[in-house]
Amino acid sequence: MTAAAALNDHLRQISAMGRVAGLLGWDMETQMPRRGAAQRAEEAGAVARALHALEVDPALAEAADAAEAAGADPVTAVQVAEARRIHGRATRVPAALAAALAATTAEAQTIWEQARAARRFADFAPALDRVLRLKRDEAECLAREAVDGYDALLDEHEPGMTAAAAAGLFAALRPGLVELRARLTDGGGAAPRLEGHFPKEQQIALSRRIAGALGYDWEAGRIDLAVHPSCSGTFGDVRITTRIDEADPLGSIYSTIHEVGHALYEQGLDPETGLTPAGQFASMGVHESQSRLYENQIGRSRAFAEWLYPLLVETFGPLSLDSPDALFRAVNRVETGFIRTEADEVHYNLHIMLRFDLERALIAGDLDVDGLEAAWNDRFEADFGIRPPDAAMGVLQDVHWSVGAFGYFPTYTFGNVYAATLDAALRTDVPDLDSRVATGDFAPALAWLRPRIHRRGRMLPPARLIAEAAGREARPEALVAALKAKFEPLYRP
Amino acid sequence: MTAAAALNDHLRQISAMGRVAGLLGWDMETQMPRRGAAQRAEEAGAVARALHALEVDPALAEAADAAEAAGADPVTAVQVAEARRIHGRATRVPAALAAALAATTAEAQTIWEQARAARRFADFAPALDRVLRLKRDEAECLAREAVDGYDALLDEHEPGMTAAAAAGLFAALRPGLVELRARLTDGGGAAPRLEGHFPKEQQIALSRRIAGALGYDWEAGRIDLAVHPSCSGTFGDVRITTRIDEADPLGSIYSTIHEVGHALYEQGLDPETGLTPAGQFASMGVHESQSRLYENQIGRSRAFAEWLYPLLVETFGPLSLDSPDALFRAVNRVETGFIRTEADEVHYNLHIMLRFDLERALIAGDLDVDGLEAAWNDRFEADFGIRPPDAAMGVLQDVHWSVGAFGYFPTYTFGNVYAATLDAALRTDVPDLDSRVATGDFAPALAWLRPRIHRRGRMLPPARLIAEAAGREARPEALVAALKAKFEPLYRP
Structure with a gap:
């Protein structure tokens, strides 16, 4: 040997x-x-x-x-x-x-x-x-x-990333998000909601149909119900879980799309090296970029709503939303809330910055556990204008710290920035992406990601990998610009 | 420590x-x-x-x-x-x-x-x-x-057992079985068959109902479909698999009962020691005694047929069998066949003896692989009066040798002998066992087995364990006597 x-x-x-x-x-x-x-x-x-x-x-x-x-x-x-x-x-x-x-x-x-x-x-x-x-x-x-x-700790999840670099990224992202948030939430009430009763079995069937359309390989995976949505396993055996709320099919659908994004990455690893470190996913941030790209850049696009709307009608009958446009608005509602996992694209990264600053202070010893709840609530009120009514809506909402996953939260934002960067390049290379998505043809997106991200494993550091794939450096300003381009027209009176 | x-x-x-x-x-x-x-x-x-x-x-x-x-x-x-x-x-x-x-x-x-x-x-x-x-x-x-x-090799599966002792047990068992077989198969055609179409979902529901009635703890196990029936896991997590043939619900039912017998053993281990060697199952023979006791001594009794018959009617509607007695006869059909796993109680141990003798000769070098198929077919014809038409019906039917499980087959017969011994003692100690079984009350059997077998783990050698539980040594003649007592009246003209 x-x-x-x-x-x-x-x-x-x-x-x-x-x-x-x-x-x-x-x-x-x-x-x-x-x-x-x-x-x-x-x-x-x-x-x-x-x-x-x-x-x-x-x-x-x-x-x-x-x-x-x-x-x-x-x-x-x-x-x-x-x-x-x-x-x-x-x-x-x-x-x-x-x-x-x-x-x-x-x-x-x-x-x-x-x-x-x-x-x-x-x-x-x-x-x-x-x-x-x-x-x-x-x-x-x-x-x-x-x-x-x-x-x-950060390096465990995002190899090569430093706290200083992450802080710089957040600092570049923050002003634009704060400014956008302040303008948009005023008009938040305008977005319609999908209301009604949506039976579990039909939701599961629809989730499976969407996963298959996105390119999920059923011979290399399965979907089950669980308390928490997740994606586990790799390469030839990548399993997704989802949860069902019979009052809210969009929650399950978008959670499934998110997990399918993760799963497509794992299913698409290089056959030669995929089961070794060199062939595995590049970082948690890059992983999140795949889930977010499918969930947000593709899944919350107008073209996707055009494809999804008739599927919803076919599955559940007449809807409380009267058009694909209403669906597009419903899945892009911007609303201040306490819970990170329910946050819209505009608010999400502000949740992450809060956690990043607090956990850095905790690890450094600048903040102790006794002061954490007050620090959380003060910061939340400063950033979001509302104060958590209790700890479950605030400092207790995430499992991460209990399992010792300090240094993990920032990777969510890295993923969002990477996803926006990849999406811009994807749309340049595939000019008819939207018209393909509107007909349920997701093959071009996957064909673009496979050689550029999935099959490259860990051969490059995360930031290099994204830069080579997109032909440009990932920049937080690009995420802000994309969010403005999408949300401002939605909120125009 | x-x-x-x-x-x-x-x-x-x-x-x-x-x-x-x-x-x-x-x-x-x-x-x-x-x-x-x-x-x-x-x-x-x-x-x-x-x-x-x-x-x-x-x-x-x-x-x-x-x-x-x-x-x-x-x-x-x-x-x-x-x-x-x-x-x-x-x-x-x-x-x-x-x-x-x-x-x-x-x-x-x-x-x-x-x-x-x-x-x-x-x-x-x-x-x-x-x-x-x-x-x-x-x-x-x-x-x-x-x-x-x-x-x-035998000791791996049945600690303390020797080839000589096993050979002695088979020698004592053989004449009675050969003689009984010769008399009974003449009348084999008299047993009725359950015919019709039995939908999968209803079969699964019925299997679950039967498992629960026998005492299977659903909080410590689950039943799934698989190509091969099995029982795996132990103590708080004991999983059963079954397979469904829509033309033959009795196959699935008796296979489930068999696996539930194994599962009740595992679920009933001593909570203190069950996850260690001293508390685990005593031997493969003792394990098989638990599955066989439920499958044959209880499950193929007249009393069980009285309980099962109305359940079958409730599940599937009117049956091709017109009474519990007809069901009792159907599940006790004696018929010469090629396949061990489909063999009735009278033939089963003759299948084992054939394998025991051949695998001993293989290990000893007295028989080589080139001569195995002919040796199998000759012996089969001598014992059963028919010659396997092809290798799938003969020497290729069992997985055991391919996975190296030489010395395993005899434990099936040990289990049958142990089961007959335990059943005789159980019926002495619980005189109304049949009337309880006929109403679907299987608690007395489990209550009898738990302290005598399940909770004793590996604290005694297998033969000692059975002897202490039953208050008598396990003797092959007792199995023959029990089979005669059951089958002769069924075949009386």
């Missing part, structure tokens, strides 16, 4: 064990009987330990060195870098800290669920404090010279 | 990783999209390697020694013995041989499927030969002094 093949073999095992962990999670959300929870925790723990053992194995570092010494081709060079990243991360975090993090976040997630149901931040604060202290320790272990703790 | 607790912890990890492997298999049969197969093989391989690493870990042997030295309580004494069995087995088989077996059997199973479809043994023979040679090597590694190779 060549050195490169030996390295590849070890990395494939790591990827495989990671997929097993993912499958346990999917099964837990969709299939597992209630009484299986306790033993499932032991199963997940055993898999996590086995994965860690593969990552800390000195043979991995040796294989990387040997492959490099043998003169690495470009793919192997990326495998070497990824192997060192994986091995370095696993060895720099002591086993005791990793175990404490796993146990503490598992417990904290349960406590968070209960606290959110009770709408009391105080119930969650001690658990969050334990998580935060461990994450600070982890960040310190991960950070190398010239990299502060938050950078190290 | 005490020495016993450290041992327990290591054993729980092994059990957990084993459950993960089982879940991957279940998912593959019931949920996985088609294109997930290739990567699933890598996932199963990674889990198998992780399991092997836990088993060969010297810390396991050290923990067993330390726990023993600390003065083991009865449960810990069994954990020590099981730990040594697991560790010894894993360390005695070289890693290269274990890997070759895994790869060769995976390949051979696919080849077997194709050969069976083509009905050509020659297509499968080279693959079987490769498996056989590896299994002989494995048996040699596993065997210790005074234990021949087949004994070592």
Whole structure:
């Protein structure tokens, strides 16, 4: 076996064990009987330990060195870098800290669920404090010279990104969004709503139909119901979950489109390298760009509404919306709200900036958990003009911090900026995109994304990947410009 | 941590990783999209390697020694013995041989499927030969002094059982079965058949209803459709699969009852030890005794037919069978056939004896693969009076040898003998069992089995466990006597 093949073999095992962990999670959300929870925790723990053992194995570092010494081709060079990243991360975090993090976040997630149901931040604060202290320790272990703790956490999700660069991106994005938001919300009441009763089975059938039209490969995936929408798995086995609200089919439809965007990325990885680090998704930000491009740039376009409207009528009968234009307006309602996951395109990134600033302060020690709820509410009121009525509508709304996912939130905005950048280039290269979308032909979009993003895996750093795909750097100003171009005409009196 | 607790912890990890492997298999049969197969093989391989690493870990042997030295309580004494069995087995088989077996059997199973479809043994023979040679090597590694190779393979499935003891049991069983078969098959044509069209959804609903009535805990399990009926998982998560033939609801019903018998065992394990070796099922023979007891001794009783008949009418409308008695006769049809899994109670164990003798000869080197098909057909004709028309009806019908499961077949007959023994004792202790069963009350049977079998785990060797539960040794003659008592009146002119 060549050195490169030996390295590849070890990395494939790591990827495989990671997929097993993912499958346990999917099964837990969709299939597992209630009484299986306790033993499932032991199963997940055993898999996590086995994965860690593969990552800390000195043979991995040796294989990387040997492959490099043998003169690495470009793919192997990326495998070497990824192997060192994986091995370095696993060895720099002591086993005791990793175990404490796993146990503490598992417990904290349960406590968070209960606290959110009770709408009391105080119930969650001690658990969050334990998580935060461990994450600070982890960040310190991960950070190398010239990299502060938050950078190290951010780098886990968006390789190469720094807090300073993210702050710069947010600073460039913010004024335009604030200004646009102030003008648009005045007219928010004008957008119509889709009202009625929409039976579950018909919603599921419609979601499946839309997923198929977008290019989702049913031989390499499946859709199930779960409490939270998600996309898990990779390449030949990419599973989506969705949830149904019988009063709101658009919620399920757009959540499915979002997850299909993620799934198309995973299904489209390079067959040769897709099950190894070099062939996997480039970053969480790039992943989010795929889901957002389908959900927003394509899914919330006027052309898409023209395609979707008759499908809705065919599925549910006469609608409370009288035209594709009314549907287009309904799915582009701009409205100030407390909940990030329900936010429109104009508000969404303001939610992210709030979390970014707060979690940076938490990791740096400039803000402590006791002060978090007040800090959240003050900032929310300053940015959105309304104050959360309780913690469930505010600081308790997201699961992320309970599971220790600090440094994750910014990737949502990176994704939105990347998506706007890709969309502009896609429309330049495919001038008739809208007329194709209006007839339900989504093949040109997928054909454009596959070679430029999906099949390139992790061969380039995220920002480079987007820039090469789009033929231009991703710039936050482009997102603002696109939002203005779309929303201002909608709100013109 | 005490020495016993450290041992327990290591054993729980092994059990957990084993459950993960089982879940991957279940998912593959019931949920996985088609294109997930290739990567699933890598996932199963990674889990198998992780399991092997836990088993060969010297810390396991050290923990067993330390726990023993600390003065083991009865449960810990069994954990020590099981730990040594697991560790010894894993360390005695070289890693290269274990890997070759895994790869060769995976390949051979696919080849077997194709050969069976083509009905050509020659297509499968080279693959079987490769498996056989590896299994002989494995048996040699596993065997210790005074234990021949087949004994070592048998011991994997039925701890403590030897080929000589199994041969003795078969010799005691055979004359009575041969004699009964000869008399009964003359009258086989008298049994009526259930004919008609039985829609899938109604069959599934009925299977679920029957499973629930038998005591299957829906909070600790689920039923899905698959190509092959199975029961996987343990304790709080025990999953059953079934298959549906719309021309034959009794096939699905009795297959479900069989799997529910397995599932009740797993769901009823001791909550303290059920997820460790000491608390797991005692042997494959004991497992089969639970499925057979429900399928045959209870499920094919006259009382059960009285309960089931109105359920069938309620589910499917008027039947081609005019009474519970006709149903009782239909599910007890005795008929010579080629396929083991379709065999009635009278013929079933003759199928097993044939396989036992052939596989012993294969492992011993007294029979080679080239001579196997002829040996099968000759023996079949001698025992059953008919000759298999092709290999699919003969030597290719079972998956077992392709996956290397030599030494497994005998456990089916052990299960049948154990089931007859347990049933006799159950009926002594619960004199009104039949009248309870006739009203759909299966609680007394489960209440009897739970403390005597399910909760005792592996605390006793299989034969001891059955003897203590039944208050008498398991004897093959008792099975023959029970079959005579049931079938002779049915065939009286």
